[in-house]
Amino acid sequence: MGSWKMNKPQAIIFDMDGTLFQTETLLLPAYYRLFDRLREEGLFEGPTPPEEYILSSLGMLLEAIWQRVMPDASEEARLRADVLLLEEELAGLKGGGSTLYPEVEEVLRKLHQQGVKLFVASNGLEPYVKGVAEAHHIHELFDGLYSAGGYRTSSKVDLVRILLKEHGITSAWMVGDRSSDVEAGKENELTVIGCTYAGFGGQEELIGADFYINHFSELLSLYEQCMEQSSEM
Structure with missing residues (x-):
């Protein structure tokens, strides 16, 4: 498990996709529509790449x-794919049907009520990150939604560094499911919680x-355990 620093965090920073949001519930329908449109526009030939x-x-x-x-597509096709994917995802959010992981909203509300500052740090585009938070009614729980697209950062390490500096945070947990989240946490000397679900x-x-x-609700248990240990010190 590694050495877990039992420090009470001022803030908890979350990845969005695969951590808070069941991305595939929105992404896969948008993905297939995206390639239909690329083919219609003459920018892509052949079957849709495997999901x-x-x-x-x-x-x-x-x-x-x-x-x-x-990998063999033109630069024009890739740039167009950026635009079309966002269009399709935002349309999908308005249409409903996408979901957060179980108990995400409940756990975030409880942490928020206990005074923890909550943030998102995502490699996604700004309208997407904000769109997901707003569609699922969790945007008001966050002190900031940080996206690589909004801050034009080349890595999540830099994005988290900016977040910490702008809010004067010295103690935080980084919660995510990818190596970029582990790296962002470690490079910024944060405790890293890995999501396996x-x-x-x-x-x-x-x-x-x-x-x-292994389940999002375990994060609340970790926080409460940390609070108990802090009060005993």
């Missing part, structure tokens, strides 16, 4: 995702995390 390609790429920046999903990446994704949770 495993994009699911295994979650957590990456969009540029890296398209390089994996359609999404299943988008292998176990190697979370090597280096200080603790692992």
